[in-house]
Amino acid sequence: MAEYDYDVLVIGSGPGGYVAAIRAAQLGLKTACAESRETLGGTCLNVGCIPSKAMLHASEYFEAAAGGAMAKLGVEVTPKLNLGAMHGQRLDAVKQLTGGIEYLFKKNKVTWVKGLAKFQNAHTVDVGGQTVTAKNVVIATGSSVTPLPGVEVDNSKGVVVDSTGALELASVPKKMVVIGGGVIGLELGSVWRRLGSEVTVVEFLDQLLPGMDGEVRKEAAKLFKKQGMDLRLSTKVTGVTVKGKKATLTLEPSAGGASETLEADCVLVSIGRRPNTEGLGLEAIGLELNKRGQIETDPDFRTKVDGVWAIGDVIPGPMLAHKAEDEGIAVAENIAGQTGIVNHAVIPxxxxxxxxxxxxxxxxxxxxxxxxxxxxxxxxxxxxxxxxxxxxxxxxxxxxxxxxxxxxxxxxxxxxxxxxxxxxxxxxxxxxxxxxxxxxxxxxxxxxxxxxxxxxxxxxxxxxxx
CATH class of the missing domain: 3.30.390.30 (FAD/NAD-linked reductase, C-terminal dimerisation domain)
Known part of the structure; x- marks a missing residue:
């Protein structure tokens, strides 16, 4: 019988990956987790769910103070924005929570193998030049921002940014255009609107928030308009040009028609996310992707390759951290011979x-x-x-x-x-x-x-x- 370095190797330490690793270790399996970032937690903890909520919460306080909501409660203040301090509390929250995952790894005896992972075969993975073998390998590499063809994102300049860059803006842009009326664009657009930006949301579809209930979508549009957002629905972006610190967008109706231009100090490209499967060496193990670039699994999260499992954003279903967490627990329990189940019909x-x-x-x-x-x-x-x-x-x-x-x-x-x-x-x-x-x-x-x-x-x- 073959001997392996580990019972379980999890590739990726996002909400799905780190939870899978911890649960596997709790069940008595010798477990390692491959992660190339300097900190654990994946996109969610480092540049996604957690830091965005820190900015959302802080900006709500600022708007409540500046917009008179606190005055209604008998609390009269004149706020002054300290954007550096606001970013500082965001970074502190991230540091504490990513450090907490590292602590949990040590507590549960999960080995962190640092580096990018690439399959050599179904049970052998190169991690940053180190060969690691495992009886079971769980792919939990998450997702990344979907690029908009013809639009170049450069977060360092702060003019055309993705969700990561939108969290790091050094000043409040006078005019911001958000490309995409989904969850991430609306959340980050809300942050900067509260802090003083004029925000325009450009959405290809005729309503915001695809996938949600129709009445909710209509009511949400009313509320965002009431809050001061300019909504350009049924509109597509055909190009973005940058000159200095300004961007010019070319827009046209989704159904076709005359184009127009729109200027902005900052453009946030937020049209969705795509699975992180590139560079994993899936071809070495004969694992193909479906038409959406995802890895197909059975209900127990097994892929068609024996000993290789997959969870989270790389498999079909909503790209949500809590879905990945539940799948992380389930896959570990299935590997351990228990019964791990996720009811995908009830994912909030x-x-x-x-x-x-x-x-x-x-x-x-x-x-x-x-x-x-x-x-x-x-x-x-x-x-x-x-x-x-x-x-x-x-x-x-x-x-x-x-x-x-x-x-x-x-x-x-x-x-x-x-x-x-x-x-x-x-x-x-x-x-x-x-x-x-x-x-x-x-x-x-x-x-x-x-x-x-x-x-x-x-x-x-x-x-x-x-």
């Missing part, structure tokens, strides 16, 4: 703007397309007592239920704490809850979550507060 998604936007399960449109007869319950945050006292009236909760069985098919929320509220909906759906189950569950008062209870009551036509 959140947009961390203000208000937040969150959803889980099917949209109303998807439910109907799937053949369900649906009943809808909605409740406005304006009628929620806690939202009222907090001066957070925007948004609503929408429950999509099967009309025959009352089983909850999806929940969609726009609210200041929608990202927290959606966890209850996800848990309810995981247990097969009906709208009546949620409606008859006692909710603490006064809380934002009462809006979910009322929306569930509205499915049966009996909300109390509207």
């Amino acid at each position: 998604s959140v947009v961390y703007t203000m208000p937040e936007i969150a959803g889980v399960g099917l949209t109303e449109e998807q439910a109907k397309e799937a053949g369900h007869e649906v009943k809808i319950g909605k409740f406005p945050m304006l009628a929620n007592s806690r939202a009222k006292t907090n001066h957070e009236p925007d948004g609503f909760v929408k429950v999509v239920a099967d009309a025959k069985t009352d089983r909850v098919l999806g929940v969609w929320i726009i609210a200041s704490v929608a990202g927290t509220m959606i966890a209850q909906a996800a848990q309810a759906m995981e247990f097969g809850a009906t709208s009546e189950d949620i409606a008859y569950t006692c909710h603490a008062h006064p809380t934002h979550s009462e809006a979910l209870k009322e929306a569930a009551m509205a499915v049966q036509g009996k909300p109390i507060h509207i």
